[in-house]
Amino acid sequence: xxxxxxxxxxxxxxxxxxxxxxxxxxxxxxxxxxxxxxxxxxxxxxxxxxxxxxxxxxxxxxxxxxxxxxxxxxxxxxxxxxxxxxxxxxxxxxxxxxxxxxxxxxxxxxxxxxxxxxxxxxxxxxxxxxxxxxxxxxxxxxxxxxxxxxxxxxxxxxxxxxxxxxxxxxxxxxxxxxxxxxxxxxxxxxxxxxxxxxxxxxxxxxxxxxxxxxxxxxxxxxxxxxxxxxxxxxxxxxxxxxxxxxxxxxxxxxxxxxxxxxxxxxxxxxxxxxxxxxxxxxxxxxxxxxxxxxxxxxxxxxxxxxxxxxxxxxxxxxxxxxxxxxxxxxxxxxxxxxxxxxxxxxxxxxxxxxxxxxxxxxxxxxxxxxxxxxxxxxxxxxxxxxxxxxxxxxxxxxxxxxxxxxxxxxx
Numbered sequence: 001x002x003x004x005x006x007x008x009x010x011x012x013x014x015x016x017x018x019x020x021x022x023x024x025x026x027x028x029x030x031x032x033x034x035x036x037x038x039x040x041x042x043x044x045x046x047x048x049x050x051x052x053x054x055x056x057x058x059x060x061x062x063x064x065x066x067x068x069x070x071x072x073x074x075x076x077x078x079x080x081x082x083x084x085x086x087x088x089x090x091x092x093x094x095x096x097x098x099x100x101x102x103x104x105x106x107x108x109x110x111x112x113x114x115x116x117x118x119x120x121x122x123x124x125x126x127x128x129x130x131x132x133x134x135x136x137x138x139x140x141x142x143x144x145x146x147x148x149x150x151x152x153x154x155x156x157x158x159x160x161x162x163x164x165x166x167x168x169x170x171x172x173x174x175x176x177x178x179x180x181x182x183x184x185x186x187x188x189x190x191x192x193x194x195x196x197x198x199x200x201x202x203x204x205x206x207x208x209x210x211x212x213x214x215x216x217x218x219x220x221x222x223x224x225x226x227x228x229x230x231x232x233x234x235x236x237x238x239x240x241x242x243x244x245x246x247x248x249x250x251x252x253x254x255x256x257x258x259x260x261x262x263x264x265x266x267x268x269x270x271x272x273x274x275x276x277x278x279x280x281x282x283x284x285x286x287x288x289x290x291x292x293x294x295x296x297x298x299x300x301x302x303x304x305x306x307x308x309x310x311x312x313x314x315x316x317x318x319x320x321x322x323x324x325x326x327x328x329x330x331x332x333x334x335x336x337x338x339x340x341x342x343x344x345x346x347x348x349x350x351x352x353x354x355x356x357x358x359x360x361x362x363x364x365x366x367x368x369x370x371x372x373x374x375x376x377x378x379x380x381x382x383x384x385x386x387x388x389x390x391x392x393x394x395x396x397x398x399x400x401x402x403x404x405x406x407x408x409x410x411x
Contacts, residue, residue, distance in 0.1 A: 300402070
């Protein structure tokens with residue numbers, strides 16, 4: 001019965017000399033399905049690319065775990081705490097840090113806000129990609145400076161550009177953590193020499209962060225020890241589990257945050273946008289499915305005489321239904337796979353040649369990346385074919401319920 005139904009369905013699809021209008025509707029249906037599937041794959045590739053790019057940049061430019069002490073207490077026992085952290089399975093590196101807000105100014109230029117970060121020059125590369133992000137100078141230039149020279153500082157590329165600073169320039173950093181006087185704490189002020197610039201790919205870091213050595217930060221900011229510990233893990237997706245185990249090991253005086261918690265709002269917004277875009281563009285496939293319904297209903301009306309003759313010759317109603325379901329599935333399959341090929345091709349070209357650019361100060365990336373996931377493509381293809389199959393049910397039932405006597409009465 002299946003071979004008979006397929007033979008008739010194929011004839012209806014190819015022999016359309018007298019049904020030009022129905023053929024046009026079928027062609028529009030195929031085009032609609034193809035456009036909908038292609039648009040959906042391109043949109044999913046775009047949103048997946050954005051998520052992946054943002055995640056990779058955040059994870060590579062920052063640590064996976066951040067460990068604090070209760071009450072903002074300093075890590076006076078850093079070496080012992082670091083040994084505990086490194087002994088935790090999955091942890092590959094640990095480094096101390098001091099972070100403080102302040103202002104930075106080059107000669108007579110306008111000052112800018114800055115986030116000052118004191119780092120351990122030897123340990124910092126084990127938790128961030130700062131070495132790969134260096135654009136001028138070197139990280140080692142922060143250490144071993146002669147006494148007649150000011151302390152070294154490394155600026156983010158966008159920060160250096162905004163204040164007009166270059167390697168070798170001297171600048172002033174002002175912070176609220178100055179010396180204590182009888183009238184209270186005074187502003188801290190110190191001269192630094194720019195010894196390098198970095199670019200980690202995140203505008204938030206490149207436009208506001210400046211790095212100094214940890215000993216200088218402790219002295220300048222009057223700290224007794226590091227403010228926090230940074231840790232890196234072998235598998236970034238295991239950071240939440242490793243962070244929970246580490247928190248239990250260190251005890252209640254310590255708080256452990258992982259990179260997913262610190263960027264939860266960003267990823268929630270990206271996931272919501274991906275869902276909204278997918279649902280909106282998915283309506284295109286539904287509209288195309290309605291075209292399939294219309295074309296098959298018109299075909300049933302046009303072929304009522306042929307259907308009646310087939311029924312009188314002994315063709316069961318199930319075979320008649322199968323004819324039109326196969327015809328609708330062919331239309332849907334052709335449109336779906338054509339759209340999938342188009343969507344994959346456009347996504348590849350846009351990603352390969354970076355055709356879509358973005359303002360880095362808004363989206364933190366300079367171009368729109370496209371990344372197609374096999375699972376996303378599979379879901380789109382299967383869903384589109386399923387929708388097209390559902391669209392064939394009503395016309396096929398109408399064809400199967402056609403009364404031969406009524407169809408041939410006026411023939």
